[in-house]
Amino acid sequence: MNHILKSKKVLITVGPTRESIDPVRYISNHSTGKMGFALTDALLREGADVTVISGPCINVSKITPENIIKITTAEELLVEAKKIYKNFDIIIFTAAVSDYKCEQISAQKIKKKENELTITLVPNPDIAFELSKEKQKQQLFIGFALETENGLYNAKRKMERKKFDSIILNIQGEDGIGFGYDTNKISILNADDSVLSFDLKTKQEAAMD
Numbered sequence: 001m002n003h004i005l006k007s008k009k010v011l012i013t014v015g016p017t018r019e020s021i022d023p024v025r026y027i028s029n030h031s032t033g034k035m036g037f038a039l040t041d042a043l044l045r046e047g048a049d050v051t052v053i054s055g056p057c058i059n060v061s062k063i064t065p066e067n068i069i070k071i072t073t074a075e076e077l078l079v080e081a082k083k084i085y086k087n088f089d090i091i092i093f094t095a096a097v098s099d100y101k102c103e104q105i106s107a108q109k110i111k112k113k114e115n116e117l118t119i120t121l122v123p124n125p126d127i128a129f130e131l132s133k134e135k136q137k138q139q140l141f142i143g144f145a146l147e148t149e150n151g152l153y154n155a156k157r158k159m160e161r162k163k164f165d166s167i168i169l170n171i172q173g174e175d176g177i178g179f180g181y182d183t184n185k186i187s188i189l190n191a192d193d194s195v196l197s198f199d200l201k202t203k204q205e206a207a208m209d
């Protein structure tokens with residue numbers, strides 16, 4: 001077998017992030033990390049030297065624990081990624097980073113009351129955008145876009161803003177596609193405007209594509 005990624009150093013962000021509300025509650029999303037870990041296995045099979053930065057989810061890949069950096073929040077993800085990303089040839093952003101965090105995390109568990117509860121959310125850093133500011137010429141950045149509408153348009157805008165060389169689009173809401181499923185239906189958009197579309201298949205097969 002021709003290992004096309006032999007000796008390439010690949011950093012991949014995987015899974016959701018969590019933003020605390022109080023000591024017992026958090027904001028997150030339905031990401032399971034399945035797509036990111038399927039990609040991790042595909043990368044390992046192709047001979048890459050892989051490092052994962054993972055949010056709270058189960059490692060279902062063959063990568064060894066010493067090659068996984070565990071984080072909880074978007075801020076922690078940014079700190080860890082910033083420390084090491086310059087040493088990598090390829091960075092793949094599969095993590096479903098929470099776009100917002102609580103302005104203040106309550107030190108005590110918030111008590112139930114009769115009236116409404118308002119929580120003020122403030123934006124989280126965009127990891128891919130922050131790293132793109134010092135992207136090196138030889139580095140490849142690959143992004144993901146999980147859209148519910150205007151998929152191609154939104155994915156293309158994200159690719160440009162975050163200096164992705166390619167972006168993988170999937171449409172949440174169609175059966176078998178996106179968060180939690182074992183299958184995915186992807187389109188790969190490249191910076192040169194070419195688009196490759198694939199059928200519904202397992203996340204392992206989609207990762208090889």
Ligand code: C5P
Nearest residue numbers: 093094095097125126127128143144145
């Ligand atoms: O959330 P959005 O659709 O903009 O995500 C597009 C890409 O940017 C994904 O690859 C995701 O991992 C990355 N991203 C990120 N940091 C964020 C939000 C998204 O790295 N705060």
